[in-house]
Amino acid sequence: MASSPPDPWAREYGExxxxxxxxxxxxxxxGGGGGPEAMRHASAIRRKITILGTRLDSLEGSLSRVPPKSITDKELHKRQDMLSNLRSRAKQMASSFNMSTSANREDLLGQTKKPADDMSRVAALDSQGIVGLQRQIMKEQDEGLEKLEQTVLSTKHIALAVNEELDLHTKLIEDLDDHVDGTNSRLQRVQKKLAVLNKRAKGGCSCMSLLLSVVSIVMLVVIVWLLMKFL
Structure with a gap:
């Protein structure tokens, strides 16, 4: 017994x-702390979350375009529940990841200082101390800018990864279009061959009928001649 072909929607949902x-x-x-390794780990998570959201949107679009009566209402509701549960799970993971990222934001950009804190630091300093404090603040700002630059580069890597994924999907769609066009061309050639064979078969039947008619007439003439000769 031949197995039924795999359901594209179910396969995409499994992925x-x-x-x-x-x-x-x-x-x-x-992320295992800070440093470049943690940034790469966070970038990979962001990329996968973005791809997951794209696939969920694709699944939802496919489900909304299901032809009437192609699946039962029970199966349709089941798939909608499955998709809703998976989307809720994706949102929870994204929220958890964002909370973790927010918790580490101070490690990346430094703690946010209030004006009152700065005033209290300056109040007890003389001119030389204020100059030293300014240098320290400038140094902290430079370090914060370096970390911000690393974050921007990480975001750039995420965008490049997403772009590569989109290019891959585009190529797959183009390949699918080429396969569909090739299959359509082969189907048209087969249909033309079938039409020729059908025409030839009809022509062969007509010739056979004509030949049988001629043989029957000849036999009838022979029989009539024999009857006239011997009677």
Whole structure:
């Protein structure tokens, strides 16, 4: 007994669910502190979350374009529930990741100082101390800018990764279009061959009928001649 072909929607949902598992595992592990390794880990999580959101939108669009009566209402509601649960899970993971990122933001950009704190630091200093404090503040600002630059570069890497993923999807769609066009061309050639064979088959039947008619007439003439000769 031949097995039924795989359902494209179910296959795409399975890929999205596996991607969600990967994101959940990466969020649970965390960035392992600071440094470039943590930034790369965070960038990978952001990229996967973006891709997951794109796939969920694609699944939702496919589900909304399901032809009537192609699946039962029960199956449609089941798929809608599955998609809703997976989207809720993705939102929870994204929220957890954003909270973790916000908690580490002070490590990246430095703690936010209030004006009252700055005034209290300046109040007890003389001119030389104020100059030293200004130099310290400038040094902290330079360090903050360096960390901000690293964050911008990390964001750039995320954008490049997402762009590569979109290019891959575009290429896959173009390849699918080429396959569809090739299949359509082959189908048209097969239809033309079938039409020729059908025409030839009809012509062969007509010739056979004509031949049988001629043979029958000849036999009838022979029989009539024999009857006239011997009677």
């Amino acid at each position: 999205a669910a596996r991607l969600a598992d990967d994101v959940g595992a990466m969020v649970a592990v965390g």
